[in-house]
Amino acid sequence: MALLEIEGLRARVEGKEILKGVDLRVEAGAVHAVMGPNGSGKSTLAHVIAGRPGYEVTDGSITFDGRDLLSLGADERARAGVFLAFQYPVEIPGVTNTTFLRHALNAQRAERGEPTLDPIEFVRMLRDKMRSLGVTEELLKRPVNVGFSGGEKKRNEILQMAVLEPRLAVLDETDSGLDIDALKVVADGVNALRSPARGMLLITHYQRVLSYVVPDHVHVFAGGVIVASGDKDLARELEEKGYADFAAADAA
């Protein structure tokens, strides 16, 4: 059984059906890229996987590691190992990045029956991870995402992923808005976390990131469904031709 199995998933937001029967399997160890036009429902899929309140699943199932994911709350899913790097990371005034991440990690450790880390142990662990991602000490002391530049926010998401070491990482346009150096840093961060035990879902608009993080599978998402799947060459094909060829499915 694959790490993540999505079958016939339909979901509504504000009474409007956005996901119209999604089928997707992500095996442990694999990186899947999802590409598709604006407004096609990619972020919606990511949010439904993560369990964001307000999304109504009307049909289908999501199984994670053999468990019925839809029966779990958002925080339970996170503690079970589902991580979402947000397309638009959220600001939390007054809570330092370090404190936030320590609380998050300790909540997850507690779930696994591991001892909580005190602030000193935590910072020691954090130092190694932040260096490789070019996150500065100063950034860690600042309130979560408050006043961060777009690129800093994205790096910060990857840092969180590196600390939380999820089983499944869904990265929603983490490559958008990054300069070329930052893109490499983020891609290195993602590659460093590729492992046989971990699955990744990479939502992106650009072929560019896929030459750094080479995917095992590429899916084209349009009109709330996956309309085509293939290997990394599909991404290149998309870059050349655009989504027009897949628009037929969109109209459905």
Add this chain to the structure above:
Amino acid sequence: METEPKTANELALGDTAYKYGFVTDIESELAPKGLDEDTVRFISAKKDEPDWMLEWRLRAYRHWTTMREPTWQKVNYPPIDYQDAYYYAAPKTKERLNSLDEVDPELLATYEKLGIPLREQEMLAGVAVDAVFDSVSVATTYKGKLEAMGVIFSPISEAVREHPELVRKYLGSVVPYSDNFFATLNAAVFSDGTFAYVPKGVRCPMELSTYFRINATQTGQFERTLIIAEEGSYVSYLEGCTAPMRDENQLHAAVVELVALDDAEIKYSTVQNWYPGDADGRGGIYNFVTKRGACRGRNSKILWTQVETGSAITWKYPSCILQGDGSVGEFYSVAITNNRQQADTGTKMIHIGRNTSSRIISKGISAGHADNTYRGLVRIQPKAEGARNYTRCDSLLIGDACGAHTVPYIETRNASAKVEHEATTSKISEDQLFYCLQRGLPEEEAVSLIVNGFCKEVLQTLPMEFAVEAQKLVGISLEGSVG
């Protein structure tokens, strides 16, 4: 004027019989129900007070009978029957328990969440403890140290007897007995409280009352506190306790007076966690308190920090009278109301001297059906050349059924004054909550973290050892507010 309302007892027995009864009653631990001059005399006699103290109480009592309970505050409560209450009861010795196993599990769960050490849990819950570790002996050690520095720190009843010259000079000098309905009531019947005096040039070496945490839980219904900081001295006083406090008395009308002389600084921190009533608003303490500090000397400073999470109704305005030139007043407040709680709180900064400055940071959090009002006055008197004030009031709402209100009064009578006021109202956003949940934080922890972030600026003014507990308290007071 002598309009003595009659107690039920009096009416039943007739004055003579009652007064006769009073004589025998002096041995008892409970004053007769109701309030009249005899009640005041009874309390004064119980405390073995000098005549001047009794006279002062009586003046207050007589004045009180001419006053009316105020109604302008934005809180609602059924009328209080002042004759249907006891005004003096010897402090009840708590029932001694043999171990924590006998303590209410709900209470223990809260201690646990607050991270209160086991030994203190035992003391707070009234479990008999090993004499060696008894708080009294710890307290005595500190007391010796303070005495050597000339610091007086004692129950106010003791100070009335042992330092009458100081008490007489300062008692009522900041909050006169005629000040307001509840302060006047307090002046007539105050049971006990704290007195602190820090002599010239002395920097008090410890947070007063941190080691009194246990004793502090036995505060009475009409507490009175007087703190005097002489020239160039410094003292930090901490009132209250993060552990939940239950009390039979519904009305708490305390008075706190602070006096800071030239170059002196007083830091007064409060953590108030009285019983707030149940989720439907039954029971709970009415906390109607008058707190005022006089920055009498040049360059003196008074800093109030309050974390108000308990009580059914909180109604208080810790204030600073900035009399001395260059004096500074600061007020940092977190007020949390949940369920049916109501709070109307803020401060008054009265600028009298030149180049006086004040700073107000207020964080109000409401959840459930609660109401939370910031009410603050900044007054710049004509002679307060160069006065400045900065005020920021932030309100945070959790859910749709609660309310937050900001009522600033600004009176400027000197053109050179600079007064700044900022106010914001926000909600915990679904985005913030989901972001936290997605990282694995359970909902209550997420709310606690977000709210603590919101209050950070205030919480960090608390003494270190208390700040951590206060942070946890913030989370606990909001339990059940989301979802």
